[in-house]
Amino acid sequence: MLNFNQYFDKNPDLRHLANPNQKALDSVFDIIFLERKNKKSGYYELPFEQKALQDSEAYIREHKAFLDSIKNIVIIGIGGSSLGLKAIDGLLSHLSTRKKIQLAFLEHTDPIEVKKSLHNIHIQDTLFIIISKSGTTIETSSLMKYVIHRYSLFENAETKSHLLFITDEESPLYFLGKKEQIPVVSISKNIGGRFSVLSSVGVLPLMLLGYDTKRLLQGAGEFESNFFNRKEEHLLKKAIFLAKNRDRFPINILFSYSSAFKDFNSWYVQLWGESLGKFDIYGKKVGLTPISLIGSIDQHSFLQLITQGLMDKTITFLSIHQAKYIxxxxxxxxxxYLESTDFVNGTSLAKLLGLQQTATMETIQSEGIPTDHIELEELCEENVGKLIIYFELLTSCVGGIFNINSYDQPGVELGKIRLREIFKIL
Incomplete structure (x- = not known):
């Protein structure tokens, strides 16, 4: 279960903006309803489809003997091809069902990080998963070439079995896999990378790690169904508040109170920034700037700026219900000499963390800064699925109000074009 609380009306000047009328709520809902109906993005269908589960189960069944022996999974991918998977594993790695498989990521071409990630990685007990919509992203293709060369993965059928491609249907990477007889699992072309974690991009590796991916999808499906049955109106209210106040509050902070959220925060930053920073239909630049903080660590590095710096930020607090952690x-x-610290003696660390969050939230609210709070009753597959789809739906709603395409990334493509041009003149 997830609990949602909004405090946008703590500031009297914002109360009329924190409670939009029914016409406004209906208008935003209709935008998202039509997006799903018209299949503008395939992510809406992922919690209800069986394809990812069936494809993943088929791959595991066909390669069971090999998979039973692996000790390492190396993910080669960038952005949406890795951040969602990393986020979910970071949230759920405490579960007893999580297999003792080392999960490593090759995400960018930093030579120091590449050497560090591949230290003690041996081909005989490792599965290399290349995740890319096309396979032509330069970071992914370069790292894939390096790994194939380093471990002689194209040498024969046995070495090729240590490779798995997850890619768009009939992409260049898809055709390479078919030609070289490398296992390929495909996803729909209509699913953008940063919205793809509930497809085989996330489901297959998570299943290999021992997670109950059915429950992950069920949680996402339950929340999405509630949303489209108008039982999650708080999401629409938040989207309207953020979009309509984009000039007053252009910065959105996700302040998560557990280190387990570190990678989830990174996933959120990409989802929010890459989806919403666009030209709208009138040619005007729009967007909201995401910032990721972890409590209580960042209370000591950022809270001063929030409370007494420019009041241009909204804060979403994200936490785990701490009562069970005694x-x-x-x-x-x-x-x-340290007597001043004795007031916390006998308190659980979890309770202290929770009270630190409460104190921080109340301090920020006292300054009139808009806040809301999402609390997970526990970290389990269902709740993580709900959390993922909540932020995806919120992003779509804000993008709909902005009159933008939330699912492309033309600015990123410009950078890729410039890189090719630079190489031509070298």
Whole structure:
């Protein structure tokens, strides 16, 4: 279960903006309803489809003997091809069902990081998964070439079995896999990378790691169904508030109170930034700037700016219900000169973290800064599925109000074109 609380009306000047009328809510809902109906993006269907589950189960069944022996999975992909998977594993890695398989990521061409990630990686117990919509993204293709060369993966049928391609139907990478008789799992072309984690891009590796991916999709499907049955109106209200106040509050902070959210925050930053920073239909540049913070760590590096800097930010607090985490506790110890810290003695670390979040949230609210709070009852597959689809739907709603295409990335493509031009003159 996820609990949603919005405090946008704590500031009297914002109350009329925090409670949009029914006509406004209906208007935004209709935009998203038509997007799904017209299949503008395939992500809307992912929680309800069986394709990812069936394709993943088929791959695992056909390669069971090999997969039973692997100790490492190396993901080669960038952005949406890796961030969602990394986020979910980071949130759920504490579960007892998580297999003891090392998960490594090759995401960019930093030579130091590449060497570090491949240290002690041996071909005999490793599966290399190349995830790319096309296979032509220069970081992914370069890293794939490096790994294939380093481990002689194209040498014969046995070495090729250590490779798996996850890509768009009939993409260049798809055809390469078919030609070289490398296992290929395809996804719909209509699913953008940053919206793809509930497809085989995320489902297959997560299944290999031992997670219950059916429950992940069920959680996402339950929340999405509730949304389209008008049972999650808070999401529409938040989208309208953020979009209509984009000039006053152009910065949106996700302040997550657990280190388990670190990679999820990175996924959010890409989803929000790449989806919403666009030209609208009138040729005007629009967008919202995402910032990722982890509490309580970033209370000591960013809270000062939030409370007494420019009031141009909204804050979403994200946390886990701490009542079940009663250990470890702070020992009842008192030291000379440190008596001022004794007020927390006997308190669990989880409770302390929760109270730190409460104190931070109340401090920010007292300054009139718009906040809301999402709390997960527990970190499990269903709740993570709900959290993923919540942020995807929120992004689509804001993009709809902005009159933009939330699912392309022309600015990113310009950078790719410029890179090719630079290489031509070298």
């Amino acid at each position: 250990e470890p506790k702070i020992p009842d110890l008192s030291f000379e």
